[in-house]
Amino acid sequence: MREELKKIYGIDLGTTYSCIAYVDEHGKPVIVPNAENERITPSVVFFDEDNVIVGNEAKANAVLASGQVVAFVKRAMGDPNFLFEYNGQNHKPEEISSFILRKLVKDAEQNTGEKITDVVITCPAYFGINEREATRIAGDIAGLNVRQIINEPTAAAISYGMAENTEKKVVLVYDLGGGTFDITMIDISPESIEVICTGGDHNLGGKDWDDAVIQYLVSQFQEETGITEDILDDPDTCQSLQLAAEKAKKTLSSRDKTRIPIVYGTEKAGIELTREKFDEVTENLLERTISLTKDMLEEAKKKGYSTFDEILLVGGSSRMPQVPERIKQELNVEPKLFDPDESVAKGAALYGWKLSINDELIKRVAAETGKSVEEIKEAPAEDIPEEVMEQAARTLADESGLTLGAVKSSRVEVKNVCSKSFGVVALERGETELVFNLVLKNSTVPVDVCQQFGTHEANQENVSVRIMENEVGEETILPEMAKEIGNGLLTIPPGLPANSPIEVTFKLNEEGRLDITALEVTDKRKLDMIIETDSILQGEELEEAKTRSQNIAVV
Ligand code: AMP
DSSP states (O other), rough: OOOOOOOEEEEEEESEEEEEEEEEETTTTEEOOTTTEEEEEOOOOOTTTTTTESSSSHHHHTTTTTTGGGGOOOGGGTTTTTEOOOOEEEEEEHHHHHHHHHHHHHHHHHHHSOOEEEEEEETTOOOOOHHHHHHHEOOOOOOTTEEEEHHHHHHHHHHHHHHHHSSOOOOEEEOOOOOOOOEEEEEEOOSSSEEEEEEEEEEEEHHHHHHHHHHHHHHHHHHHHHHHHHHSSSHHHHHHHHHHHHHHHTTTTTTSSEEEEEETEEEEEEEEEEEEHHHTHHHHHHHHHHHHHHHHHHHHHHTTOOSSSSSEESSSGGGGTTHHHHHHHOOOOOOEETTTTTTTHHHHHHHHHHHHHHHHHHHHHHHHHHHOOOHHHHHHGSSOOHHHHHHHHHHHHHHHHHHHHHHHHTTTTEEEEESEEEEEEEEEEEEEEEEEEEEOOTTSSEEEEEEEOOOSSOOOEEEEEEEEEHHHHHHHHOGEEEEEEEEEEEEOTTTTOOOEEEEEEEOOOTOOOEEEEEEEEETTEEEEEEOOOOOOOHHHHHHHHHHOOOOOOTO
């Protein structure tokens, strides 16, 4: 009898659009359309009394019912100051994102007729600890088992690597989406997909191009009609301009010019926008992506990568002709537009498929060797004899109906880097407060590092350990350049002299989760630090959000 592999769905939880995929029995990723039969769903949430509407209908109401609609919530992930209030209830970004996930999952369940439990969700490579944790919690609130959070460019590279059956090459993934820009260098080979370096800006994306178009249209409208007031103050005009600007931008990806009708009260005008003008009003945005790309290339050089073979364009906004033109001019390589809307969700699904096959292989290796599944999971890969692995792969291929090649390809190793540096605040020579970075950005994860500090004075009662996240690749920096993402208090036994040793260990795993321990060495007093942060839902608040969510229908 054929044994069905557990399906782990891949979800691209995008700033403007989201998308869900799975891998079929032939090992091919398949996008599941939503209930409106669209392959991508606008990431817009509309609170409508007891229901929550997600997708196109919510997008159509974005400005008219602005008090009830949330768009671009991904830009607020991990932000402690973002709260959306509706009907007296405050919602954090992860709760709002959970509605987007529920819509994707519910529609996909209806479409495929099967229950979805396990998922891999993607996030920008540029996300820090809190943003990643918020993404995981969004899945948790939606009732999903989030098997892993992976980076969007890595997902795109997996999709590319598996689709093209590629030989060894170094690829730049230029990912310009609706709200974020990531630029990543990846070394792809048949055995592994290894991220070398990553950079970008999670506040730069297609929305900024739309805003630049809106500004231009408003100024042209004022010039043509003589109106001086700000026409964007009128919600109807604002709503229609937002939709029209995005539409005009997309039209200009295939035509040289377009006309945008604008109505404001009794005034009407048709504004012409040429591609040339569009390129001019958005030039600074495009240049920012180029400058971030150059920064990343400089970083890559430090890691010994001074050339690359290909540039892949992903993310809907890389369809704008200005993107490949400018990249070619700057880097002298013809970029390839690679499945810009769907490659991330497909890559996440392929990664989920890999996890699922791996689970099955581990079970068979355990059966073969007489060890427990846990023992096999924890054993270093080189401890498992190749012939045992080979046999497990054959058995699985026989039992599941997959080809042996497909089973083996799931063993491609994926290696990532962290996009931020992490450190603690300490006094330098007992004088100036500095951040000592234990983990530097673009280090290959997992990382396990330990550094010794000393108490400041004799008989010190405790040490406050402040964990800092930053984007500087240097070992010591000023605290103003970093963001505090957590803290804890380590109690010191009485009677110790000044400069008694305190050992701080940072363990950053493949998914970007950070475990911190501080050890007071003399008395071996250990502090396992949970990152305390008010920027993400936890504890009781999280349970309440889950219960609340279950009582709301998502349509
Ligand atoms: P993503 O987050 O990758 O789904 O990208 C969504 C962004 O891509 C939005 O800002 C869209 O307006 C933009 N986009 C999609 N198609 C096009 C197109 N043909 N031309 C220009 N921008 C596009």
